[in-house]
Every structure is written in C-alpha cells, then in structure tokens.
Amino acid sequence: MNPHPPVAVPWPPEGGIHLNVTFYGVRGSTPCPSAANMRYGGNTACVALEVPGEDPIVLDLGTGLRYWGQTQPCDGTFAGTCLLTHIHWDHVQGLPFFVPVDRVGARLDVYGPSQQGETLEHAFNELMRPPYFPVRASDLRGTITFHDLDAGDAAIANAKVQVRSVPHCGPTNGYRIAWDGVTVAYISDHQAPMDGSFAVAESVMELCDGADLLIHDAQYTPAEFAERAHWGHCSVDYAVHVAKEAGVTQLALFHHDPSHSDEKVDAMLAGARSAVAGSSVEEVVAAYEGLTISFDR
Numbered sequence: 001m002n003p004h005p006p007v008a009v010p011w012p013p014e015g016g017i018h019l020n021v022t023f024y025g026v027r028g029s030t031p032c033p034s035a036a037n038m039r040y041g042g043n044t045a046c047v048a049l050e051v052p053g054e055d056p057i058v059l060d061l062g063t064g065l066r067y068w069g070q071t072q073p074c075d076g077t078f079a080g081t082c083l084l085t086h087i088h089w090d091h092v093q094g095l096p097f098f099v100p101v102d103r104v105g106a107r108l109d110v111y112g113p114s115q116q117g118e119t120l121e122h123a124f125n126e127l128m129r130p131p132y133f134p135v136r137a138s139d140l141r142g143t144i145t146f147h148d149l150d151a152g153d154a155a156i157a158n159a160k161v162q163v164r165s166v167p168h169c170g171p172t173n174g175y176r177i178a179w180d181g182v183t184v185a186y187i188s189d190h191q192a193p194m195d196g197s198f199a200v201a202e203s204v205m206e207l208c209d210g211a212d213l214l215i216h217d218a219q220y221t222p223a224e225f226a227e228r229a230h231w232g233h234c235s236v237d238y239a240v241h242v243a244k245e246a247g248v249t250q251l252a253l254f255h256h257d258p259s260h261s262d263e264k265v266d267a268m269l270a271g272a273r274s275a276v277a278g279s280s281v282e283e284v285v286a287a288y289e290g291l292t293i294s295f296d297r
C-alpha cells in the first residue's frame with residue numbers, strides 16, 4: 001500500500017516557479033510504512049530537484065525512487081543525474097525498481113563517493129547481484145553510468161555542485177547544489193559528536209553556509225541520541241544548531257527514525273520551530289512524502 005500516490009505538481013509549472021524540491025522518501029535506515037506513520041511516509045531517502053526544461057537531479061536512490069519514477073517518462077527518453085550520499089541500503093534500494101531507466105535509450109548518471117580503494121561502480125555491482133538480488137544494474141535496459149565523486153567542486157547537469165565529506169559510517173558525501181539561483185544543501189546522514197557536544201565539521205558548515213534550503217538528518221530526540229550516539233546520526237536539536245550556525249533560510253528535518261510515529265515527528269517539529277525563533281531560519285518543516293518546496297523566480 002502506498003499512502004502517497006505520485007505527486008501532482010503542475011508540469012510545466014505556471015507562474016514562474018523555477019525549482020521544485022519534492023520529497024519521495026524521507027525515512028532513514030529501513031522502509032517502514034504503517035498506519036502510525038502514514039502522513040510522513042515510510043519510504044527511504046529520495047528527493048527530486050526539478051527545473052522546467054532541464055534534466056532532473058535526484059538526491060539518493062532509496063525506496064522513494066520508485067514513486068518518483070512514476071512521474072518520469074518511461075519511453076526511453078528519461079535522462080537524469082543522481083547525487084548519491086553513500087551506499088547504505090536506505091539510499092540505494094530503489095534503483096532496481098526505477099522503471100524509467102529500464103528502457104532502451106534512457107540514461108542515468110550516478111555520482112557518489114569512491115569506496116576506500118574501490119570504485120562506486122564496483123560497490124554497486126557487489127550489492128546488486130545474484131544471489132542477493134536477481135537483477136544487476138547492467139541488466140536494466142537503459143544506460144547507468146557510475147562516477148566516483150569525492151570532495152571538490154563540479155559542474156553537474158546544469159548545476160554547480162560542491163561536494164564535501166560528512167561524518168557518518170563509511171565514505172559519505174554531502175552536497176550543496178546551486179541551480180538557477182537557488183541553493184540547496186543536502187546532509188542526509190550526519191554523525192554528531194558522540195560526546196553530545198555541538199561542534200560541526202568545517203566541511204559541513206561550508207556546504208550549509210547561507211543555503212536557501214537545508215535538508216538535514218534529524219533522526220533522534222536528544223534522549224535517543226544519548227543511547228545511540230555512535231550510530232551515525234544526530235538529534236533534531238543538532239540539526240537546528242547546524243541550520244542556525246550556517247544561517248540557512250529554511251530547514252527540512254529529514255531521515256526520520258523508522259520507529260517514530262507521525263505524532264512523534266510532529267512533536268519534534270514543534271520543538272525545532274520554537275528553537276529557531278530569532279535566528280535566520282524563517283521556516284522549519286518535517287519532510288514528508290509528497291511535499292514540494294517551490295522556489296519562485
């Protein structure tokens with residue numbers, strides 16, 4: 001059951017909207033759709049960035065990718081780019097179910113961190129192959145090209161992309177995407193200091209600095225973080241701290257814990273909203289499947 005059918009964004013949009021950020025998967029760690037979390041959704045990380053007339057950029061390939069695929073052409077004309085943070089399951093499991101790239105002529109370029117001496121392509125070939133899964137990436141009929149992308153600056157699709165390492169478990173990228181006058185920072189999985197302090201890596205501050213929108217890991221309450229300080233994530237309070245320190249305009253809480261009900265996420269959002277009072281952060285949302293944040297020209 002998918003409680004969140006494909007998003008009906010008018011396309012091409014009317015009235016000068018030039019960048020849409022749409023969330024198709026907002027959950028961390030594992031898919032977990034259930035009656036208790038139907039409003040926010042149970043699919044894992046996948047966020048689409050779309051500008052009319054240009055090839056889209058998708059952030060991560062979690063299970064939400066399947067639903068984004070339902071909005072894309074399935075006639076072999078699909079062309080797009082993925083900026084992948086890392087290869088944990090919750091960020092890659094949607095790829096075999098992305099129908100638009102299973103068509104002759106379709107093209108998907110996947111950029112992500114190299115894997116400690118191995119290429120990103122090698123890592124994908126290991127995780128998507130029999131006996132673990134019957135389909136290899138190369139079995140899909142379109143062309144999927146993997147590109148190693150470590151810290152640096154790059155022109156990708158029509159965007160200017162800054163790439164920096166983010167503290168997590170294993171090689172992990174964060175991205176700052178400047179596209180058509182809008183800046184979006186994406187820090188999906190972020191290990192906060194395990195001692196509970198609020199120090200932030202310089203690399204992360206660089207990505208977030210003054211962004212129009214920061215999409216940030218907000219998996220735990222402070223009490224949960226104390227119990228799971230070494231699990232690779234952070235508290236909602238830490239996400240708010242990063243947003244305020246970096247002077248971002250809007251914060252989207254992301255990578256919700258699979259055990260959190262809608263009411264729990266609501267409560268975390270309410271706390272985050274009161275915590276940004278008086279700062280640069282004008283708005284905080286808790287990302288949910290189907291949410292589109294539009295930037296007007």
Ligand SMILES: [Zn+2]
Pocket residue numbers: 028029045088090091188189255
């Ligand atoms: Zn994750």
Ligand SMILES: [Zn+2]
Pocket residue numbers: 086088168169189232
């Ligand atoms: Zn991860």
